[in-house]
Amino acid sequence: MDLFKETFGVARDxxxxxxxxxxxxxxxxxxxxxxxxAEAVKEDKRHVWVNGSCILDSYGLNLLQDKASSLKGLFILVHNGIFSFNGAKELNALVYHFNNDYNPFIGGVNAWSSTDLDTTVLSDDMYKPTEGRLTATEIQNKVVFYMYGSFLPSGGFILDTPEYVSYFNASGNFSFDGELITDLLAPFGKPRWQQGSWHDF
Structure with missing residues (x-):
């Protein structure tokens, strides 16, 4: 399934x-x-395209929570970077993480090392390899999304980062608002269910 094409109606390229x-x-x-x-969005601009990494700490989430509530929802797309959520917040937003040409580990340096999350995300204790195919270090060098705390998103997450790792070190209530999702995706066409793409066992 091509998440980008399904969402926006055009190929990733x-x-x-x-x-x-x-x-x-x-x-x-x-x-x-x-x-x-929070400063960029307004009533007629509820869709945000973030160029590069985005670390949302509790202060940033508070600002977004207030803005998203007043604007009746936000669409936040983070492109070609690492992305993180921190805190216990409700967020009236649909979040899309899209990496098409990004590697968090270049030249022996991990992108998380320049953030406040470096000792957490880059801790070997966080990663327990499951089938012996990747070491803990190889896994941590593929992490592009990290969420921690307790989080209640009402619009949901689209994690479009093939070959990379999204790490949820959090509790979450994934109870999404279908009307909000439909409203925020309306400019791009309506998402459709692909028969056979989901099996709820």
Whole structure:
């Protein structure tokens, strides 16, 4: 299943045509991703395209929570970077993590090493290899998404990061609001269920 095509109606390689759509406002989060997003969104701009890594700490999530509530939902897409949530928050948003040309481990340096989460995400104790195919270090060098705390997203997550690891070190209530998802994805077409793509055993 091609998550990008299913969501936006175009191939992953055509991502620039999606980013340039009038629905999106672009954010370059050099500092304070949550604050930058909260400042950029408004009633007619509820779709945010974040260029690069986004670390949402509790302060940033508080700002986003207030903004998302007042705007009746946000669509947050983080592109080509690491992405993290921290804290116990409800967030009225649909979150999309999209990496098409990104490696968190380049030149012997892990991208998490320059964040406040370096000792957590890069701890060997966090990773227990399951079939002996990857070492703990190989797994940690593939982590692009890390969530911790207790989190209640109402719009859901789309983690479109093939070959990489999304790590949930958290409790979550994944009870999504279908009306919010439909509303936020309406500009791009309606998502469709692909028969045989999901088996609920």
């Amino acid at each position: 055509d991502w620039m045509s999606v980013r340039s759509r009038s629905e999106f406002v672009e954010v370059d989060p050099t500092d304070g991703c949550g604050k930058k997003i």
